[in-house]
Amino acid sequence: MTRAALVVATGLLGLSAGLFGTFSYVVMPGLRRTGDATFVQSMRAINVAILNPVFAIVFGGAALATVAALVATWGTDARPWLIAAVVLYVLGAFVLTGAVNVPLNDALEAGTDSAAELRSAFEDSWVASNHARSLLTVAAFVCAAVGLAKT
Secondary structure, rough: OHHHHHHHHHHHHHHHHHHHHHHHHHHHHHHHHHHHHHHHHHHHHHHHOOOHHHHHHHHHHHHHHHHHHHHHHHHHOOOOHHHHHHHHHHHHHHHHHHHHHHHHHHHHHHOOOOOHHHHHHHHHHHHHHHHHHHHHHHHHHHHHHHHHHHO
């Protein structure tokens, strides 16, 4: 049971880190090459499309599964690695998303300024926060993988 919990947690953390990473090295660089109106339309569409059951399972499930794996491995050498994984994931996925990315998404959606002004108020801050989310969630994934190796 302990190993299964760790495998599930590690897999979900990897999927979540991969999502944030893909935005950092594929999606946002691709959108950077578009015009302002296309950029705003695309981000608005992405922000609607991402709210789906698969994303919810990966995003929320990674946190829940990692906490469950931490509880299951409390008395083992994996414990410090899973504590680190939980902290890094919560900071990267939940704190940054809630404090920076979601408010920017909401402002972009509600904005009535020109596409150039909306993009200017959105892009650099969103991308910087997403890079941080990527690094933190990848670090969480690595910590969970080390914890898995220690079981």
